[in-house]
Structures are given as structure tokens and as C-alpha cells.
Amino acid sequence: MVDGSPALDGSGALGGSPALDVAAAPATVNAGTGPLYGEPPIIEVRDLTIAYDGQPALRDISLDIFRHEIFGIIGPANSGKTSFLRALNRMDGFNPGMDVRGSIRLNGKDVNDWRNVYALRSRIGVVFPLPVGLPLTVYDNVAFSPRLRGIRKKVDLDEVVERCLTRAALWDEVKDRLDSLGSLLSGGQQQRLTIARALSQEPELLLLDEFSIAVDPVTTMRIEDVLRELRSELTIVLVTNLVQQARRLADRTAFFLMGEMLDIGVTEDLFEGKVTDERTTGYIEGRYG
């Protein structure tokens, strides 16, 4: 069915859809904290194809993500969104059945050319759909990554922990129980803990995978505010199953369906119906997926 998509017709021989990605970068160069569309992208994905044990999960994705951009990815279950994120920070190494083809460049350098995959990962923060508190205290969860980087002094760690927890809108709730296990926090608190932990890496790229699944609406809004602020410091890839969340946050959004990228563009344009594929509008309006 996807093969019949007019947007992809004719570009199949090239193995990608250049019309979709490069053209999608808006010509406007935002000043200040906005996305830097005029500069080279932080992430360049070309002809990315992902398969699990021979079963394709993502086909021929090509796109650019720019610095200080919140890049949204929407799409129904099973469309390959999580797989895309996993490829970005090379979590495929964790799963022998996962096969990644094509190229992903971070700051112009192919992620497969990194000789130290751990260094690559430490520059990319990840927040999983369900909070994964390491079996450590609240403090140690946040101090985990700084310690890996060699920060040992208590004052320095204290400072990082407080700053990251504050940014994740969690400090006030946990400042008196930093020594209790992270897993004893409520689900929503744990999710903010994992966000704090990702921030403690001081990443240049933050990947969020349906972070609000286990979080109440009020907290979700608080985290969204935090993300908007963070945009001035880093680049965010936001996978979300809440279409309105993409609309609220994302500068540009891509629509994935069954392993294909059917649309990519300025979020507002997509929501106003300027789409390459009818199914994008169908999904956005809830008729589909």
C-alpha cells in the first residue's frame, strides 16, 4: 500500500526520498533560541533501513534534524518510531537480531565510525516510554552518568543532581528523599527522574520516546515547559503518540506509518493540511491508525 504513495513514486530508484527531507527544512533562519535551519544539521539520516531478523521495521528513511530543534515523530503503533531512536544512539548493538542499513551522521560523522560507542551514547540522552529507574537511590540515579564521566567530588555531584532534578521539575518533590530508592517514587516521578538522569549526561541530543505514557496531564505540561526551555541548549527528538503534543512542542514533525516516512514538514503546516500524503491528515485528525 505504501508503494503506491505518490510522494515516494519516482524516487524509489534513488533509494530514498530527497524531496521529503531537504525541501522540508524551512528557509527561514530563526534568531535566538530557535532551530538553526541555516546551519549544517546535527543529524543527517540517509536511506535508513532497519530490520529485525530479516523483518523490515523501517524503510529508506532520509531526513535532517537541525540544532536547537524539537523534532517530532508521530505515527501509530508498530510504525518504527522506537526503532529509529534506537538506531540513532546505536542501541542496535544491544540486540543481535537488529540490522541497521544506510547512514546516520551526528555532526557530520557517521555513528558507525565512532570508535568508542560508549562515548557516542553518553552524548545522547534517552528517555524510554516506561521509566527505568536503575536499582539505585534517587541521588545515585542522577549521579550515575556524571560519575561515569569521572566527576567524583561530592559538591560537584550535589550541584549536578540538584540542577538536573530542578530542570526535570522534580527537585521540590524529592529533595528530602534523595537517599531512598528511585523505584519507590511514583510512576510520574520516576519518569521525571529518568529525564533528570538523561539531562545529567549534558547531552547535545535528547531522545524522548513517548515519555508521557506514565505521567499525569499536569506533570506532562510541566515537562513540556521544561523541554521548550531546553531547546535553547540542545536538540530534541520527540516520539509521541499524542498528536497534540507534537503540535504543542515540535518545530517540525515527521509522520511514520508501517516503517515508511509519509510526511515531514513544519508542524503547523502538517496540522493545517499541507501534507504530501492524505494519510497524514487522516492520522492527525484521528481517522486513522
Add this chain to the structure above:
Amino acid sequence: MTPPDHTATAPTPTAMDPRRAMDRRDLAWYVDRAAQALVFVGGISAIIFILGIFVFVTKEGFDFVFGSLDVGEFFTSIAWRPTSNNPTYGALALMVGTASVTGFAMLFSVPLSLGAALYIAEFATGKTREALKILVEMLAAIPSVVWGFVGMSIMNPLIIETFDVPLGLGVLNAGLILGLMAAPIMTTIAEDALKAVPDTYREAAEALGATRWEVIRKVVIPASRNGLLAAVLLGVGRGFGETMAVLMASGHAINIPTSPFDSVRALTATIASELGDTVTGGNHWGALFTLGILLFVVTFVINLTADIVVRGIRKK
């Protein structure tokens, strides 16, 4: 218009299982009760058996302990001469024998087993992993007399030749054999403990940029600490209680060892080799049962300590 009849839309009793609807005790209820009772009996009988053995061992040793036993001599003398005209029952050398052999065994077996468990659980994949697991389990199935035989006929000449000593039966030999015997159970239990740590932890830690080794050291091992400790203690218990292999590989000579090549005698081996030749109810018989009580108490203390340690860790 008639007022709306709310009961009309409610499911009628006949619509569901009639027995449930009538609040009757059905088969499932009785099966549940029976299963609970059965499991309870199983649990209780384990306790009863242990208590029973304890009572039996203590009862047999009781008369001797409170009658003819010289407690000072028992704990401080190395003179275990139960068959002499003027019998003395100094068990110090036997205790030291057991302790030195078990200690030596653990010294190399704990790192070996934990290393093997780490490799199997964290690094080996696919066929290698399965093959290793099966091999380790096969090792556990080797009878202790076979291990004793290995100690006497393989290790003994090997030690004599390698270290140029007159006799290869002693702490080193018995310790190595015991260590190898305890390794499979420690490896298996430790591997289970490591595998019980959810993969999401590993994934989350790797996403933070931790290397494989950092993940193991900072996340996996702390998370499986209790299980690993249990594995080690089971290994200690295995070594402590082992009889036949120690009897064959230790040289079975009453002696306070000053080097790893010295022969020693273990508590268990003493009981096994002498009990058949004693007069039931006599002093020698009673003395052997006292050794049994000692073994029992030490095992109990080890397990209790383990329990307290584990609890302490859990609280923290």
C-alpha cells in the same frame, strides 16, 4: 409510561455461571483450599525434618556432652584419640582441618564461579551459553567419590611432581577438589541471580554511556547482590559438609597445617570413617555426635549470618 425497570438490563443470574451466581462453594474453591493445605504441609514438613534431625543428633550427643566431655580439651586440644586406652577428644585439629580446606576451596572457587557466572550471564550468547550451562550442570552431577578419586590418582601425583613434595594429599588437594565441587552450584545460582536482573536496567545504563563492564559493576552486581551472596554461602555450605572427597584427598591425618601441602582431617570425614567402629551409646559414639552438633551449629550460624547480612543490605 412505566418507570424504567433497572433490573431488566442487569444480567440475570442464569446468564452467568449459576454456581457463582448463587454464592456456592464450587470445585475451584475446594481445589484452591486443597492446594493451599498441600503447600502448607510441604513447607511445614521441611521444618519438621530439620528439627527432627537436630533433635536426633543432639539427643545422641547429649549424654556425652554433659557427662564425660571436657569442653576445654574439645576446643583447644589437637589430641583426638578416641580408641586409646586413655581416650582424649580434642577436636581442634579437625575444626582447623575443615576450616582450612573449606577456606582454601572458597579462595579460588568463589572468584572462579562468579567469573564463570558473569561470563555465562552477561557475555556468552546462543549456543555457547547453552553449552556452558549444560556443562556446568553436568559437573554438578559428578558423585563426590569420583572427585575423591580424582584427588587421589590425578591431583596427588601432579602436586608431588609440580611442587616437589613427598605427599600430594592435603589442604591444597582437598581444597582444589572441594572448590571444583562447589563451583557448579555457585555458578548456577549466581547465574540465575544475574539473569534475574531485568534487561531494561542494562539498556538504561548503556544508554547513559556506560560500558559493558561499568554496567555489570555498577548496576547488575549491586542489583543481584543478595543472590550472589546466597550462591557463595551455598558453596561454603557445600564445601563444609562434603565428606567423601575430603576424606580421600586430604590425607586424613590429624594435624594443624602450616603449609598448603600438609595433610589434615575434616570433621565430616572423621564421623564417616569412625562411626561404624564405635559402640552405640559409648563415649566415642557420643564424641562423634558432638562433632555432628558442632557441624550443625556452624552451618546454622553461617545461614543466620547470611540472612542477617542479606536483610541488612535490603534495608539499606
